[in-house]
Amino acid sequence: MGTGHQPRMTIPTQLVLQxxxxxxxxxxxxxDIGAEAGLPxxxxxxxxxRLEGFGWLESRWEDIDPRVEGRPARRYYRLTGAGAQSAQSAVARAHRPRRGFSLPHPASGEA
Structure with a gap:
């Protein structure tokens, strides 16, 4: 992750990180990730x-015999230590309310 760049925080990227x-x-x-994130x-x-390329994730192939399991081996992903910190701050920044946005305040003096 030495480049100092980070991935674009699109909504799908935020959902995956979450x-x-x-x-x-x-x-x-x-x-599994797609089902939890609601994405194809x-x-x-x-x-x-992309997240693995930025060093936020690391991956490994499952050690199974596909003939015995009846399915192909899965590639498992996990946040790296630096990736967890970067993801938390990126998702927090992405969820920050827009400037000028405020919740409605109840009018004073109404019964």
Missing amino acids: VFLDDATRDRYGS SGTVHPILA
């Missing part, structure tokens, strides 16, 4: 690759 932040110790795989696989996997 899945990881909900339990930063858990390894997750693509379709075609959206999730490019985001995962």
Whole structure:
């Protein structure tokens, strides 16, 4: 992550990061992440690759025999230490209310 750059905080990127932040110790795989984030696989996997490229995620292939399991091996992702810190601050900044936005105040003196 030595470049100092960070990924664009699109809504889908924020949703993917929030899945990881909900339990930063858990390894997750693509379709699991997509289901929790409410996003299709075609959206999730490019985001995962981008976040891994920025050093926010690390991945590993599941060690199984696909013939025995009856499915292909899954690629599991996990936040890196630096990635967890970066993700928390990026998601917090992205959720900051827009300037000029305020909640309605009750009018004083109404019964």
